[in-house]
Amino acid sequence: MSGTHGKTSTRHAGTGGAVPPVRVRAVRRADLPEVIALDATVTGLHKADYWQRVYRRYGVGGQGLRHFLVATAGARVVGFVIGEVRDWEFGSPPCGWVFAIDVDPQARQQGVGTLLLSAMRQRFERVGVRTLRTMLASDNHLILSFFRSQGLRAGRLIPLELEVGAPS
Amino acid sequence: MKLQTSTRLALYSVLEFAARPEQLVAAAEVAAKYGESAHHLAKVLSELSRAGIVESVRGVGGGYRFAANPRRLTLLDVIRLFETLEPGDAAAQRAGTPVEAALQQVQAEIDQTTLATFGSITVATMLKMVEEARQAA
Numbered sequence: 666m667s668g669t670h671g672k673t674s675t676r677h678a679g680t681g682g683a684v685p686p687v688r689v690r691a692v693r694r695a696d697l698p699e700v701i702a703l704d705a706t707v708t709g710l711h712k713a714d715y716w717q718r719v720y721r722r723y724g725v726g727g728q729g730l731r732h733f734l735v736a737t738a739g740a741r742v743v744g745f746v747i748g749e750v751r752d753w754e755f756g757s758p759p760c761g762w763v764f765a766i767d768v769d770p771q772a773r774q775q776g777v778g779t780l781l782l783s784a785m786r787q788r789f790e791r792v793g794v795r796t797l798r799t800m801l802a803s804d805n806h807l808i809l810s811f812f813r814s815q816g817l818r819a820g821r822l823i824p825l826e827l828e829v830g831a832p833s
Numbered sequence: 834m835k836l837q838t839s840t841r842l843a844l845y846s847v848l849e850f851a852a853r854p855e856q857l858v859a860a861a862e863v864a865a866k867y868g869e870s871a872h873h874l875a876k877v878l879s880e881l882s883r884a885g886i887v888e889s890v891r892g893v894g895g896g897y898r899f900a901a902n903p904r905r906l907t908l909l910d911v912i913r914l915f916e917t918l919e920p921g922d923a924a925a926q927r928a929g930t931p932v933e934a935a936l937q938q939v940q941a942e943i944d945q946t947t948l949a950t951f952g953s954i955t956v957a958t959m960l961k962m963v964e965e966a967r968q969a970a
Contacts, residue, residue, distance in 0.1 A: 810954070814957060
């Protein structure tokens with residue numbers, strides 16, 4: 666498993682009192698219940714089977730191209746990010762795709778998301794990736810704002826979609 | 834899309850004040866910097882004050898300062914004070930002919946992208962971009 670390179674924040678998750686520093690590391694199977702609970706808190710959907718599949722694909726192995734990272738404060742998981750290197754989609758050179766990131770609502774605005782994205786970026790850079798991409802719902806201004814604050818801008822790819830399977 | 838003068842003045846002012854949150858900035862300074870009338874700017878600042886985005890201090894040495902959360906206030910929050918910019922404006926119009934309906938769909942796509950862009954760029958992010966532009970100059 667890659668990603669034993671823990672990163673310690675100079676910021677702390679929470680205000681007041683002795684709060685443990687936030688660290689970012691590769692996910693472990695034992696983290697899954699907390700990841701599932703965090704996702705359920707944010708999305709309102711409990712998707713245990715989905716997260717087991719994600720763990721098998723992104724949490725184990727991956728040869729440096731697939732990453733599932735968690736942010737922890739002490740023993741508590743306070744966030745996660747998942748991404749992978751994708752190459753030559755519609756002629757696009759290898760890029761780092763981030764397709765999930767979340768931070769415990771109680772730990773937001775303390776730099777946790779920044780730490781997670783930074784850790785993912787470092788892993789992409791190690792394998793020569795020079796572009797980081799993501800795709801977001803246009804009406805989710807909160808998460809859009811986060812990625813904008815990290816320097817992401819509109820790129821040369823435009824997402825398009827089509828409703829399929831509807832009765833004609 | 835082209836923003837109205839009032840909207841641009843509001844954005845200039847917000848960014849000028851937010852860049853120096855500890856200072857009181859004179860309205861005349863902003864008006865002069867961007868070549869706009871002080872009278873027009875006063876109306877804009879009055880609207881920003883009513884919205885709680887800036888606050889004014891009267892008297893000698895007075896001026897304006899930023900009063901919002903720069904990591905939460907977006908360009909769209911400011912623009913909405915001065916412009917009607919909502920998705921579906923085009924779709925809400927009379928559909929008319931199929932050609933008009935199809936064109937309204939295209940306009941709605943553009944509106945959605947515009948809203949997402951303005952709605953996702955905070956004042957804090959803009960200040961970073963301003964600094965990058967300054968260093969690149």
